[in-house]
Amino acid sequence: xxxxxxxNIEIEYExxxxxxxxxxxxxxGFTAQMVTWPDGLMEALAARGLFVIRFDNxxxxxxSKSEGPAPDTAAMILAxxxxxxxxxxxxxxxxxxxxxxxxxxxxxxxxxxxVVGASMGGMIAxxxxxxxxxxxxxLTSIMSTTGSPDVGQGTPxxxxxxxxxxxxxxxxxxxxxxxVSQIISGxxxxxxxxxxxxxLQYDRNFHPIGAAFQMAAILESxxxxxxxxxxxxPTLVIHGREDPLIAPSGGEATxxxxxxxxxxxxxxxGHDLPMELWPRLSDLIAGHVNAVPVA
Numbered sequence: 001x002x003x004x005x006x007x008n009i010e011i012e013y014e015x016x017x018x019x020x021x022x023x024x025x026x027x028x029g030f031t032a033q034m035v036t037w038p039d040g041l042m043e044a045l046a047a048r049g050l051f052v053i054r055f056d057n058x059x060x061x062x063x064s065k066s067e068g069p070a071p072d073t074a075a076m077i078l079a080x081x082x083x084x085x086x087x088x089x090x091x092x093x094x095x096x097x098x099x100x101x102x103x104x105x106x107x108x109x110x111x112x113x114x115v116v117g118a119s120m121g122g123m124i125a126x127x128x129x130x131x132x133x134x135x136x137x138x139l140t141s142i143m144s145t146t147g148s149p150d151v152g153q154g155t156p157x158x159x160x161x162x163x164x165x166x167x168x169x170x171x172x173x174x175x176x177x178x179x180v181s182q183i184i185s186g187x188x189x190x191x192x193x194x195x196x197x198x199x200l201q202y203d204r205n206f207h208p209i210g211a212a213f214q215m216a217a218i219l220e221s222x223x224x225x226x227x228x229x230x231x232x233x234p235t236l237v238i239h240g241r242e243d244p245l246i247a248p249s250g251g252e253a254t255x256x257x258x259x260x261x262x263x264x265x266x267x268x269x270g271h272d273l274p275m276e277l278w279p280r281l282s283d284l285i286a287g288h289v290n291a292v293p294v295a
Contacts, residue, residue, distance in 0.1 A: 012056045014053075024289065026054045045282050057120075071216040089216070097127070119246065119271065121144070143243055143271050152251075158271075186242035186274065188274035189270070193274075240268075264284055
């Protein structure tokens with residue numbers, strides 16, 4: 001697979017579709033490798049006339065890993081749940097992760113793209129539109145939030161699942177991953193599909209320490225609400241009604257903050273991308289992209 005490079009950071013990526021078609025950059029979320037974007041969804045978007053790009057964020061998958069001691073993940077999750085100070089030093093921010101995403105576009109020779117982000121990926125996508133709006137043709141923020149501690153708070157069970165101890169051994173680790181997947185997903189969760197994805201990610205690259213660095217980046221970046229008010233990029237916000245990890249109020253606040261943003265709330269969707277919803281999601285994303293006037 002190709003690799004984009006900038007400032008000693010390497011970002012692994014792959015593409016689907018015709019490079020002559022409008023570029024759609026897909027940014028995945030917290031600890032989730034690019035394969036978490038389902039192949040079927042990628043192909044559905046490509047079939048709708050888009051050149052689809054997905055990549056591994058730093059500290060995840062096959063992209064660069066941070067060196068040095070990791071921040072205290074449990075302390076950071078507690079800070080999120082109690083709306084208190086994180087008390088950690090982050091080696092990078094969401095703006096740095098946005099630069100990673102732009103580096104992928106640079107490697108492909110793409111000046112500007114439509115950007116879709118899920119969960120933490122939605123935070124990165126929002127940051128891309130804030131930091132360099134000329135390069136973001138449209139923004140789709142899925143199951144994400146503004147960074148404000150007053151919205152999008154997950155259920156205690158979902159938050160506790162994120163900080164549950166990592167066991168030893170492949171089978172125990174896969175069992176934990178499957179349990180977390182079920183807890184944060186909606187009613188369309190499928191055990192067989194989830195087992196395959198958890199195993200795929202583990203066998204592709206197991207790097208649990210990366211979670212601490214990514215969480216620190218989220219907390220260090222803070223509340224984007226005021227900055228989002230200046231975003232003029234055409235924006236679609238998608239959120240599941242059954243999301244236990246980032247409550248629907250996170251999506252509602254994102255749509256309220258960005259002028260003229262559209263909000264699509266989907267029944268039976270949690271913090272996941274179930275196969276049954278791929279047609280709806282691809283229609284929403286492609287429809288949003290196609291509604292943006294060609295310069």
